[in-house]
Amino acid sequence: MTDTRFRTRSGRIDKHEQSKDERTDQAESEVTCPECGGRLVSDAEHGETICEDCGLVVDEGSVDRGPEWRAFDSSEKDEKSRVGAPTTKMMHDQGLSTNIDWRDKDAYGNTLSSRQRAKMQRLRTWDERFRTRDAKERNLKQALGEIERMASALGLPENVRETASVIYRRALDEDLLPGRSIEAISTASLHAAARQAGVPRSIDEVAEVSRINQMEFERAYRYIVRELGLGIRPADPTSYVGRFASDLAVSDEVEQRARELLETTKREGAHSGKSPVGLAAAAVYAAALLTNQRVTQSEVSEVADVSEVTIRNRYKELLEVEGEARAVA
Numbered sequence: 001m002t003d004t005r006f007r008t009r010s011g012r013i014d015k016h017e018q019s020k021d022e023r024t025d026q027a028e029s030e031v032t033c034p035e036c037g038g039r040l041v042s043d044a045e046h047g048e049t050i051c052e053d054c055g056l057v058v059d060e061g062s063v064d065r066g067p068e069w070r071a072f073d074s075s076e077k078d079e080k081s082r083v084g085a086p087t088t089k090m091m092h093d094q095g096l097s098t099n100i101d102w103r104d105k106d107a108y109g110n111t112l113s114s115r116q117r118a119k120m121q122r123l124r125t126w127d128e129r130f131r132t133r134d135a136k137e138r139n140l141k142q143a144l145g146e147i148e149r150m151a152s153a154l155g156l157p158e159n160v161r162e163t164a165s166v167i168y169r170r171a172l173d174e175d176l177l178p179g180r181s182i183e184a185i186s187t188a189s190l191h192a193a194a195r196q197a198g199v200p201r202s203i204d205e206v207a208e209v210s211r212i213n214q215m216e217f218e219r220a221y222r223y224i225v226r227e228l229g230l231g232i233r234p235a236d237p238t239s240y241v242g243r244f245a246s247d248l249a250v251s252d253e254v255e256q257r258a259r260e261l262l263e264t265t266k267r268e269g270a271h272s273g274k275s276p277v278g279l280a281a282a283a284v285y286a287a288a289l290l291t292n293q294r295v296t297q298s299e300v301s302e303v304a305d306v307s308e309v310t311i312r313n314r315y316k317e318l319l320e321v322e323g324e325a326r327a328v329a
Contacts, residue, residue, distance in 0.1 A: 033058065089165040091144060100124045136172065143168050143186040146211070150190055153209040154201050164193035171224050183211045184220035191221055192230055200235045202277045204305045237262050237271065240280035240304070247303040248284065250293055257287035261318050270321045274314065278306045282314030289315075 031040055038053030042062070049059035071077035100123055104112045112120065144165055151161045167189040171177065177185055187210040194200050207214040225232055238259050245255040261283045265271045271279055281304035288295035297308045304311075 089162050089169065100127055139172065139177070139182060140169070143172075143182050146183055146186040147190050150187065150206070150209045154190075154194075154205065156190070156194055156199060156201070157197075160190070160193045160197045160199060163196060164190040167192055167224065167228065167230070170228055174227065176224060176227055180220055180223070181212065181216070184216050185224065187212060187217050188221035188224050191217075192225060192232055195232045195235060196230070198236075198239055200239055200276075202240075202305060208305075235276040237266075237276040237279040237283065240277055241284060244280060244284045244300070244303055248288075248295055248299060250284070250288055250295060251291070253291050254284065254287045254293055254295075257290055258283040261286055261322055264325050265318055265321050268321050268325060270317065275306070275310070277304055278310045278314050279318070280304065281306050282311050282318055285311055286315040286318050 032038065033040060033051035033054060033056055035056050036051065036054045038051045040049055040058055041052050042049050047060060047062045048057050049062065050057050069080045071080055100120065102124075104117045104120060106112060147161060147164045147168065151164070164186075168186055171185050171189065187206060191201070191203070191206050194206075203214065203218065207217050210217055224230070241255060241258050241262070245258065258280075262271075262279060265279065265283075281300050284304075285295060285297060285300045297311050300311055301308045
């Protein structure tokens, strides 16, 4: 007697039923050992699938799709778990709160009704209040916004902004703000972070984009460096050369020659007590003269924000040091 379960009215075997039966057999064969029929288990430590009875290695080199970290309790697991957007020190809540869009449109781009717009505005108001519940969070929000604004104006990279945010948080935690404005400490934090990252900006450049005067900024900078023990080394003149050369649109030869002049000056110890910005500007001007490229002192002065007198004096000193070093060699 024929089995009607696998036949259609025409008498032919149903391919759908047959393929389903084959898939069942295949699934059973995948969980049993092909040699002894024993149960297969996965060894996550070695990335292998082995038979529990005879030890046959059926598969090896399997991909571990779990996390690369280990956790020994639930609290450690929650702390190491990475779900959602990455946290950042550049936001007062580290980017963990919600953010309601200012555009009154739904997910399909349709404009909301007047009643829905009023509801969303109330939600934005309450969301803003919950995000800054105390004075410390309001302080952080204002300061980090100020750091972001100045860093953008100065063209500083994201790692500098992150470092500046960490420095400001340290100053806030150690109660260094009483008697000083938020703008002063945030400006000083950004300047210190730029110096630490090796992309310094001159005091005049930072003071120009800040909301405070230069004297207050310098006092705040010296204060946080001393109190936080930041250990910032003096700025290297060569770190300014690339930016000045780019702004002046000079050739790579000029930039390389300027770096060589500064390296000779540092090796001879003639840079001590002189402004790094002035030395860098003078080196670019001197290098342009040595390579027969036309760059005026006024152009260099405008780019570097130093006086023409400083450039004139410093470039002569650089050339003298270069000449003495060659004579000795």
